Amino acid sequence: MSELFGFGKAILASQPFSVMLGTELEIFEPGTAVLTLVVRDELKQQHGFVHGGVVSYLADNALTYAGGSVLGDSVTSEYKINYLRPALGKKLIAKASVLSSGKNQAVCQCTVVAVGDDGGERTIAVAQGTINKVSPKI
Amino acid sequence: MSELFGFGKAILASQPFSVMLGTELEIFEPGTAVLTLVVRDELKQQHGFVHGGVVSYLADNALTYAGGSVLGDSVTSEYKINYLRPALGKKLIAKASVLSSGKNQAVCQCTVVAVGDDGGERTIAVAQGTINKVSPKI
Amino acid sequence: MSELFGFGKAILASQPFSVMLGTELEIFEPGTAVLTLVVRDELKQQHGFVHGGVVSYLADNALTYAGGSVLGDSVTSEYKINYLRPALGKKLIAKASVLSSGKNQAVCQCTVVAVGDDGGERTIAVAQGTINKVSPKI
Amino acid sequence: MSELFGFGKAILASQPFSVMLGTELEIFEPGTAVLTLVVRDELKQQHGFVHGGVVSYLADNALTYAGGSVLGDSVTSEYKINYLRPALGKKLIAKASVLSSGKNQAVCQCTVVAVGDDGGERTIAVAQGTINKVSPKI
Numbered sequence: 001m002s003e004l005f006g007f008g009k010a011i012l013a014s015q016p017f018s019v020m021l022g023t024e025l026e027i028f029e030p031g032t033a034v035l036t037l038v039v040r041d042e043l044k045q046q047h048g049f050v051h052g053g054v055v056s057y058l059a060d061n062a063l064t065y066a067g068g069s070v071l072g073d074s075v076t077s078e079y080k081i082n083y084l085r086p087a088l089g090k091k092l093i094a095k096a097s098v099l100s101s102g103k104n105q106a107v108c109q110c111t112v113v114a115v116g117d118d119g120g121e122r123t124i125a126v127a128q129g130t131i132n133k134v135s136p137k138i
Numbered sequence: 139m140s141e142l143f144g145f146g147k148a149i150l151a152s153q154p155f156s157v158m159l160g161t162e163l164e165i166f167e168p169g170t171a172v173l174t175l176v177v178r179d180e181l182k183q184q185h186g187f188v189h190g191g192v193v194s195y196l197a198d199n200a201l202t203y204a205g206g207s208v209l210g211d212s213v214t215s216e217y218k219i220n221y222l223r224p225a226l227g228k229k230l231i232a233k234a235s236v237l238s239s240g241k242n243q244a245v246c247q248c249t250v251v252a253v254g255d256d257g258g259e260r261t262i263a264v265a266q267g268t269i270n271k272v273s274p275k276i
Numbered sequence: 277m278s279e280l281f282g283f284g285k286a287i288l289a290s291q292p293f294s295v296m297l298g299t300e301l302e303i304f305e306p307g308t309a310v311l312t313l314v315v316r317d318e319l320k321q322q323h324g325f326v327h328g329g330v331v332s333y334l335a336d337n338a339l340t341y342a343g344g345s346v347l348g349d350s351v352t353s354e355y356k357i358n359y360l361r362p363a364l365g366k367k368l369i370a371k372a373s374v375l376s377s378g379k380n381q382a383v384c385q386c387t388v389v390a391v392g393d394d395g396g397e398r399t400i401a402v403a404q405g406t407i408n409k410v411s412p413k414i
Numbered sequence: 415m416s417e418l419f420g421f422g423k424a425i426l427a428s429q430p431f432s433v434m435l436g437t438e439l440e441i442f443e444p445g446t447a448v449l450t451l452v453v454r455d456e457l458k459q460q461h462g463f464v465h466g467g468v469v470s471y472l473a474d475n476a477l478t479y480a481g482g483s484v485l486g487d488s489v490t491s492e493y494k495i496n497y498l499r500p501a502l503g504k505k506l507i508a509k510a511s512v513l514s515s516g517k518n519q520a521v522c523q524c525t526v527v528a529v530g531d532d533g534g535e536r537t538i539a540v541a542q543g544t545i546n547k548v549s550p551k552i
Contacts, residue, residue, distance in 0.1 A: 015189060041154055052195075057195060293468060332470045337467060354497065
């Protein structure tokens with residue numbers, strides 16, 4: 001396990017909300033982050049799909065991780081998400097990558113896929129946002 | 139309690155994710171929706187602030203409610219959120235309203251405020267998005 | 277004419293693209309900017325409406341001005357726009373204001389209205405974005 | 415020249431604003447659109463870069479074309495753009511593609527690159543948005 005990956009796991013373990021949801025960090029390398037979440041009933045909305053807020057949370061967190069992989073301690077400044085399909089399946093995977101980064105800011109994109117009961121993957125959302133370093137470099 | 143408000147409460151009660159988080163519907167009138175969430179440790183991230191994903195969830199849900207107040211059964215198609223300040227306080231309030239609506243789509247804005255321990259309110263996020271009717275009118 | 281307003285007019289006059297389009301600065305005060313544009317055929321698309329790109333340009337520029345009114349020399353880092361109605365009329369007015377600002381960044385919102393031939397105003401677009409100071413303060 | 419490409423060229427030629435700017439359609443296939451724009455002084459802002467509004471216009475138009483390639487006559491409903499670098503160079507290229515589409519709506523992404531005087535390409539902006547069919551299918 002790389003130092004960066006160990007650091008990322010520790011951050012996730014220190015986020016009570018991520019622990020409650022059951023988020024896992026799968027990949028955390030410079031410029032890339034992949035988070036996964038096993039679907040369970042508590043994460044759903046009234047139609048039986050995963051709640052959009054869960055999909056958003058996962059995309060937001062993956063964007064922050066991607067940005068943080070090149071910036072260090074970071075927060076999401078803003079992002080935008082388009083929901084493409086209802087979130088149905090047994091697992092969600094959010095894959096984020098850095099498009100551009102400077103000293104204090106990175107622009108990242110994220111794709112969220114749902115893994116169906118048959119193992120097939122469908123893209124359910126795409127997001128794009130800005131990540132800011134917590135303590136700006138002077 | 140108006141019929142619309144009762145309908146809104148029932149929808150929220152049928153969203154397992156909203157129940158787990160403890161979201162409450164405060165106002166639900168044509169063109170307006172207000173959702174609140176009492177802050178507890180499980181909703182936080184590693185710095186002790188409410189997790190951005192929770193703020194996003196609340197904004198997203200308030201946007202859907204606002205759109206749904208004029209469209210009927212609806213989903214968020216897309217939205218964008220800017221985080222303005224760390225989410226600190228004892229309660230979050232997401233106030234959303236409809237800017238424009240047609241038969242099948244509404245554009246809504248949302249402001250999320252945090253109520254501090256002293257009762258003071260600070261705006262912590264603003265969001266803007268598109269809500270789509272689930273079964274488009276022909 | 278205030279010093280700020282004079283400064284804003286000079287900046288606009290030094291933007292060849294704004295000069296070509298005919299943009300005017302109506303209001304430029306700390307936290308607020310209003311830009312206007314008289315509609316002419318060259319600004320239209322194939323259906324006779326003002327081209328969305330013109331509406332976007334005006335919103336983008338108004339957001340930058342609003343942010344710049346509190347930050348000084350600034351650029352738009354990102355923004356999002358929802359088009360609400362076709363842009364029909366004789367004049368466009370983009371009104372932007374600052375929601376939140378720090379040393380180096382401001383979050384702003386903008387409303388674009390079209391003034392019809394009868395003088396009536398209709399909101400045709402809303403935008404929200406982040407403005408960054410060009411030379412960050414240390 | 416394919417029928418679709420010819421149709422796309424005709425639409426562009428019927429947009430007075432695109433004609434004034436000098437936009438060219440390079441590629442127009444189902445799911446993909448590429449627009450280019452030769453940089454000239456009239457398209458710049460006060461620092462000598464291409465005005466952000468021009469970059470936005472090109473991204474917006476490319477998104478509409480991409481969506482229109484699968485939907486038919488379409489308009490941009492909303493989009494979000496992140497500017498990554500100052501727009502410097504002799505030509506801009508906006509490449510847009512469809513991520514997901516239904517009967518009446520498509521979600522598209524766009525990358526805008528600037529071609530430098532040395533022929534090198536740098537990505538200067540990324541955009542993501544929703545395209546709506548003008549006359550919804552029933």
